[in-house]
Amino acid sequence: MYDRPTQAVILAGGRGTRMQPITNDRPKPMVPVLGRPFLEYQIEQLRDQGIERVLILLGYLAEVVQNHFGDGRDWGVHIEYSVTAPDQLTSSRVATARHMIDPCFLLLYCDNYWPMQLDRLWARFREAGKPGLITVYSNKDGYSRGSVLLDRDGHVSVFDRLRTTPGLQQVEISYAIITDLALALLPEQDTLFEEAIYTPLAQQGRLTAYSSDHRYYSIGSLDRLPATEAFMRRKPTVILDRDGVLNRKPPPAQYVRNWNEWVWCPGSLEALRLLHDRGYRTIIASNQPGIGRGVMNEADLEAVHDRMKREIAQAGGWIDAIYYCPHDWGDGCECRKPKPGLLYQAQRDFHLDLTRTLFVGDDERDAAAAAAAGCPFRRVTDACSLLDLTRQLLEGKAPAYA
Ligand SMILES: [Zn+2]
Numbered sequence: 001m002y003d004r005p006t007q008a009v010i011l012a013g014g015r016g017t018r019m020q021p022i023t024n025d026r027p028k029p030m031v032p033v034l035g036r037p038f039l040e041y042q043i044e045q046l047r048d049q050g051i052e053r054v055l056i057l058l059g060y061l062a063e064v065v066q067n068h069f070g071d072g073r074d075w076g077v078h079i080e081y082s083v084t085a086p087d088q089l090t091s092s093r094v095a096t097a098r099h100m101i102d103p104c105f106l107l108l109y110c111d112n113y114w115p116m117q118l119d120r121l122w123a124r125f126r127e128a129g130k131p132g133l134i135t136v137y138s139n140k141d142g143y144s145r146g147s148v149l150l151d152r153d154g155h156v157s158v159f160d161r162l163r164t165t166p167g168l169q170q171v172e173i174s175y176a177i178i179t180d181l182a183l184a185l186l187p188e189q190d191t192l193f194e195e196a197i198y199t200p201l202a203q204q205g206r207l208t209a210y211s212s213d214h215r216y217y218s219i220g221s222l223d224r225l226p227a228t229e230a231f232m233r234r235k236p237t238v239i240l241d242r243d244g245v246l247n248r249k250p251p252p253a254q255y256v257r258n259w260n261e262w263v264w265c266p267g268s269l270e271a272l273r274l275l276h277d278r279g280y281r282t283i284i285a286s287n288q289p290g291i292g293r294g295v296m297n298e299a300d301l302e303a304v305h306d307r308m309k310r311e312i313a314q315a316g317g318w319i320d321a322i323y324y325c326p327h328d329w330g331d332g333c334e335c336r337k338p339k340p341g342l343l344y345q346a347q348r349d350f351h352l353d354l355t356r357t358l359f360v361g362d363d364e365r366d367a368a369a370a371a372a373a374g375c376p377f378r379r380v381t382d383a384c385s386l387l388d389l390t391r392q393l394l395e396g397k398a399p400a401y402a
Helices: 038-048 062-069 090-096 118-128 193-203 222-233 268-277 298-314 341-350 364-373 386-394
Strands: 007-012 053-058 078-083 104-109 132-137 148-150 156-159 176-179 207-212 237-240 281-287 321-325 358-361 377-379
Touching (some): 007 038, 038 053, 038 062, 118 132, 118 176, 118 207, 148 207, 156 207, 268 298, 268 386, 358 386
Parallel strands (some): 237 358
């Protein structure tokens, strides 16, 4: 049995040639994002997730990283380094540092950021009982080229770094939990870590995966930088269910078909004004199965939303986007809550960090969608309106998110 990792190992030794000219005088992890080295964001995340020690495996321009981070005390973690030649490959960087590595540790590449919830990775690792876990982006939107195939149980059946196997879907993004049993596969020769470890583990059925629909952000190439900066610069955002949060919920199997059927919940306009004043983005995520059932059409819904947005704007609030599911129960879509599809649509469009984005709803389906997406969740009830929740948020009586 292993303990939950308290050590992270970051592969950060390469030349970062795809990031030239920025990497001419600094290694890739020091590429600035909003004026700060990308590695700072990773280290802060690791600290916030309970990692106590970080081992950085360096090569190219190692001293730039060492001089900046020192022993890590300014970041609240203990940082150690292992330095090998700039052109060594990652398997031998790990092999060289092996005496410094815990029996169970978290592995990161230095060029991806993904809003990890280590508790969830750890639960998945424990449940799978395999010597390795990789995090994969589900890539349903074709964001990147896949290198992984998962089996029915979510374990890795193929890991193909060269992407020659047909039908590869998921993208491996590091945030891996690796054990000494996996490192036993490290070869004598110099090769890439993932090729040396993940490919054979997958062939042996000993590699599991944590699959996520949440976008990752990268400094792997210059064209990824704008989205990464947008993610790091994001405004605080609140996602709201509509019926039962903004307006009175219609009785079961009835829908707000036109503005005459709309009744504001007390205080909701004021809550939207407060959020807007304080710089929050406000996004709506709503099931509207009345469309799928033929009770109303998309134009009816648009008309209701136009009027709703006008009244909100007149009251000093603002709605940045409305996401809705028009489907019926049996349609098998990805967007109908309790599925989290609407939240992921908002995530991609606004580069949100869902783990820091509050979702406010009024029923179990909202709670389940939030849980599936890793969103913090608050529930509107008869005793606690959106205005009450908003005041708690803005007065610091509830955790702040951004
Ligand atoms: Zn849907």
